[in-house]
Amino acid sequence: MSSKLQSTGPKTKDNQPSAQESVPAPKANAEAIRFLSDLEEEELRMLLFSETLAMVSDTGEPQGELTIEVQRGKFRDESGVMLHCILVHASSRGFMGKMLCGNSLLGHLSWKLHVMEQHSQEFIKFPVLPMEQKMSLVKQDDQLAMTRSVKEGEEVKTQVTFFPGSSTMGFISEAANLVLLRLMAWRQTVPSNAHFLALDTEGKLCYSTYQDLGFQKIQVGRQQVEVFIVEQTVHSVKGIPNSCQFYLLSDGHLAKRIQVGSPGYCMITQMPVLREKDEIEPAPVFEKKPLVWEEDLELYSRFVDRKEELRLSHASYLRQHPEAQALISDFLLFLLLRQPADVFTFAAEYFGPFAKRHPPTPALRSSHRPSPFRSLDRAPRSRAGR
Structure with a gap:
């Protein structure tokens, strides 16, 4: 991981590399990586919808509005290929005390929740020193480029960091987190012992975990509904952990x-x-019944008609070719005289000379056996030799 820090404004400092962290870079464990690799596009399509929530103070007064929209989108990669992806757009605007604040998020995700590109902005209008923070994540070849800028008053600090692709396995961006929470609610379960990666408030890679807090009933309008509670904790490298609880409906x-x-x-x-989940009814099973065609009037009628048709066809052929009748009579007479043990071989040898073209291999494997005609041919030759 490499980074550069640049500061501009009244207190401009020379460009200098950030201090190297003595703590080794965190890595997602096998459970988190396996969970993301097993995601299916068909299931994630059920999570594409928009929602709006009201921002409320501790006294119950409305302070603003939060909107989250997840839909199908398209993203053009570095080679110019247009890819289908998940498009996440979230924004909020309200008051913190009497100070105006807000944030916006726009992210493109793959169907495995890998970040392709993400842009976020957050601002707080402090009376003396307004603060604004922008962050961009862009996938470049086999690495993830992060550009983070913080503006306090007139001073702007910009930091560019490159994360190798191997170090971002199991990484969950802000956009991916919104989709992942919906998936957990849909499945009504949280991946156990999974340690994902996320970015803390300083733009450093750190661990992110999810905990199942069970089910609870809350009041929504005039009705009580059951919600599934998930707590996400981002374990910052230096600061205190940042936790957020999400009360999710079944879908x-x-x-x-x-x-x-x-x-x-x-x-x-x-x-x-x-x-609601689509319930797929099992395909009907039809028992196979034995076919007794003799008892079926239609099949038996077809059999009789076909039998009569073949009989008439054979009789007509024999009338038109009287030589065939003579050939068959000679064969039957010779068959009764010789009475061979292998009738098929005998027939093959008898009718073989009538074929116009002899195939390269015998039509019947049994024709390799000794022919009853060969003994008749060998006998005269043996007597002649004597």
Whole structure:
């Protein structure tokens, strides 16, 4: 991993590389990597929908609005190929106390939740020193490029970091996290002992874990609904862990979000129409019944008609070719005289000379056996030799 830090403004400093971390870079464990590799596009398509939540203060007063939209999109990679992907767009705008704040997120994900490109922005309008932070993640060849800029007043600090592809296996971006939470709600389960990777508030790779907090009933409008609670914790390298609790409906809709340590929260104001899993009915099984064609009037009638048709056809052929009748009579007479043990070989040898073209291999394997005619041919030659 390499990074560069640049600062501009009244307190401009020379470009200098960031201090090397003494702590080894975190790596996602096998459970997290396996969980992402087993994702199926068909299942993720059920999670494509939009939702809106109200931002509420600890006293219950509305402070703003949060919208999350997940849909199918297209992304053009570095080689110019257009790829189908998951498009995630989220934004919020409200007040923190009396200060205006907001953030926006736009991300393109593969169907394995790998980040292709992501852009995020966050701002807080402090009266004295407004703060704004921007971050971009772009996949370049076999590495992930991160550009992070922080603006405080008139001073802007920009940091560019490159993460090798091997170090980002199991990485969950902000956009991927929104889809992953919906998937956990849809499955009603959290991957056990999975340690994913995420970025902390300083743009450093760190561990991200999910914990199943069970089910609970909450009030939404005039009805009570059961929600599945998942707590995500981002374990910052230097700072304290950052935890957030998500109250999810059965189809992945976010009913409530609580930032641990924050006085406000986000809550849906009306119950959405829940999606249900399609129940595939088993294919009907038909028992196979034995066919007794003699008892079937239609089949038996066809059999009789075909039998009579063949009999008339054979009789007509024999009338038109009297030589065939003579040939068959000679064969039967010779057969009764010789009485061979192998009738098939005898017939093959008898009718063989009548064939116009002899095949390279005998038509019947049994023709390799000793022929009853050969003994008749050898006898005169043996007497002549004497």
